[in-house]
């Protein structure tokens with residue numbers, strides 16, 4: 001105990017300070033139908049077209065506004081826009097709480113953790129429950145949705161390591177992103193895809209892709225595909 005307090009005084013995040021109570025709050029109550037990850041996937045209908053609607057938000061970390069401008073909505077450029085991350089998170093959690101069939105996908109973790117840090121235990125317990133039920137889930141896994149063209153692989157590995165550790169230390173397994181999420185990134189690289197595969201993600205969602213490519217993939221129904229990102233590492237299948 002003393003050891004942990006000492007670390008906090010030094011300003012080092014204690015990664016093993018999670019209490020037994022918090023661990024309990026993050027363990028799905030299977031007997032009450034709770035389950036996170038793939039356990040909470042909707043049941044697919046047979047012989048029908050299954051359409052997945054994924055409510056999510058996209059916060060453009062570092063794009064045109066500072067972190068705090070985007071978080072609070074207060075800045076000189078957009079004249080105190082009502083669109084801000086704090087409102088979005090407050091509203092989303094309220095909306096999720098109102099209807100148990102609602103789900104939300106979130107990827108912009110710096111905003112989430114800043115919001116989380118200032119919430120009281122009532123809200124935190126709501127989040128634990130939503131995570132246990134697989135109704136709020138995190139995708140992406142990185143601290144940001146980094147660019148894929150100019151970013152060095154060191155930086156990519158570092159920001160993923162930082163955020164995945166932080167998610168695990170705060171929310172354990174129910175917070176673990178299972179897929180990556182590169183939405184609105186200007187181009188995609190096979191190196192990035194290869195790194196994501198090596199980090200153990202099950203899927204990699206990318207957007208946008210070139211219009212020509214998208215059109216031909218829509219026609220040939222191949223928008224979902226296996227991307228062999230590395231020429232050197234092994235792959236499954238022929």
Ligand SMILES: *[C@@H]1O[C@H](CO)[C@@H](O)[C@H](O)[C@H]1NC(C)=O
Pocket residue numbers: 015016018165168169172
């Ligand atoms: C996640 O956190 C738990 C509890 O702190 C720890 O036991 C576990 O090793 C962590 N997992 C990873 C992959 O770091």
